[in-house]
Amino acid sequence: MRELNLDRLRTLVTIADLGSFAEAARVLHLAAPTVSLHVADLEAHIGAPLLVRKRGEVRASGAGEVLIERARRLLADADEALEVVQRQVQGLAGRVRLGASTGAIAHLLPQALEQLGQHHPGIDVQVAVLTTQETMARLASGALDIGLVALPPPAHSAQHTRVLGVKVLPWRRDPVMAFVPSQWKAPARVTPHWLASQPLILNDDGTSLSRLASEWFARAGEHPKARIQLNYNDAIKSLVAAGYGATLLPQEASADAPRDPRIRMLPLRPALWRPLGIAHRNGPVERATQHVLDVLWQQKQA
Numbered sequence: 001m002r003e004l005n006l007d008r009l010r011t012l013v014t015i016a017d018l019g020s021f022a023e024a025a026r027v028l029h030l031a032a033p034t035v036s037l038h039v040a041d042l043e044a045h046i047g048a049p050l051l052v053r054k055r056g057e058v059r060a061s062g063a064g065e066v067l068i069e070r071a072r073r074l075l076a077d078a079d080e081a082l083e084v085v086q087r088q089v090q091g092l093a094g095r096v097r098l099g100a101s102t103g104a105i106a107h108l109l110p111q112a113l114e115q116l117g118q119h120h121p122g123i124d125v126q127v128a129v130l131t132t133q134e135t136m137a138r139l140a141s142g143a144l145d146i147g148l149v150a151l152p153p154p155a156h157s158a159q160h161t162r163v164l165g166v167k168v169l170p171w172r173r174d175p176v177m178a179f180v181p182s183q184w185k186a187p188a189r190v191t192p193h194w195l196a197s198q199p200l201i202l203n204d205d206g207t208s209l210s211r212l213a214s215e216w217f218a219r220a221g222e223h224p225k226a227r228i229q230l231n232y233n234d235a236i237k238s239l240v241a242a243g244y245g246a247t248l249l250p251q252e253a254s255a256d257a258p259r260d261p262r263i264r265m266l267p268l269r270p271a272l273w274r275p276l277g278i279a280h281r282n283g284p285v286e287r288a289t290q291h292v293l294d295v296l297w298q299q300k301q302a
Helices: 005-019 021-028 031-045 062-089 103-107 109-119 133-142 154-166 192-196 208-217 233-241 289-297
Strands: 051-054 057-060 096-102 123-127 146-150 168-182 201-203 228-230 246-250 261-266 273-281
Touching: 005 031, 005 057, 005 062, 005 201, 021 031, 031 062, 051 208, 057 062, 062 096, 062 289, 096 133, 103 123, 103 233, 109 123, 109 289, 123 289, 133 168, 133 273, 146 208, 146 289, 168 208, 168 233, 168 289, 201 208, 201 233, 201 246, 201 273, 208 246, 208 273, 228 233, 233 246, 233 261, 246 261, 246 273, 273 289
Parallel strands: 096 123, 096 146, 201 228
Antiparallel strands: 051 057, 146 273, 168 246, 168 261, 168 273
């Protein structure tokens, strides 16, 4: 069975509203035979008369009234759908899917989202808590639009995304600091040897921060085992505050020093940095996505 044509339904509704084929042709900028053809096509499709012509007037038949009522809803829905899509194409509205770690979401995104809301309130950013590996995989599959990822991305992820066309550019880098209980006697600058001798709370194996920490320890010949592994920075800090152990976490420039007096944040020797990149698919970028990228790039840090 053929589907109903929206242009023909619009013609039917216009005739019913104006009560005239000629007026409908004028308003719709159609030739008179085209208007008649639209109605004839609908009537053939329905199998019943839709309009009754009598003494110069045009009125809807019983079947016509039912179809016209529903046609108005269909046309309104179609117009609304086009308006929503056009607003997204114009960058006035849209949905942007972004993946990032808990730390980036907590300390780096709020300022960007606040700025985005001031200038582009119609854009909805949907944020997912993901590791770099998960983010790269979802970008490659098309399930994400933007990712905040640790650099360099895992080798197999980098190779996979190159094939599928994901672009990764350096964004910013933040110093990794030691977070230790305030009651501990700690050096002014924390070394791998000192920290390796303390109970540790570190990120799960397989995360980029875990890899950075392991390499930092390994360069000094240390290979400590964590007392506990977590991926939620606030939970880790709570355990540090309780005196359960020390940790290594990045200090985002937009974040204050720990407000909890039970925690001290100390620099490392040698220094360690956590580099981040912005990843998105190659090719044309929707305007809504570009607006989000623009506010993120404004937070770029040398």
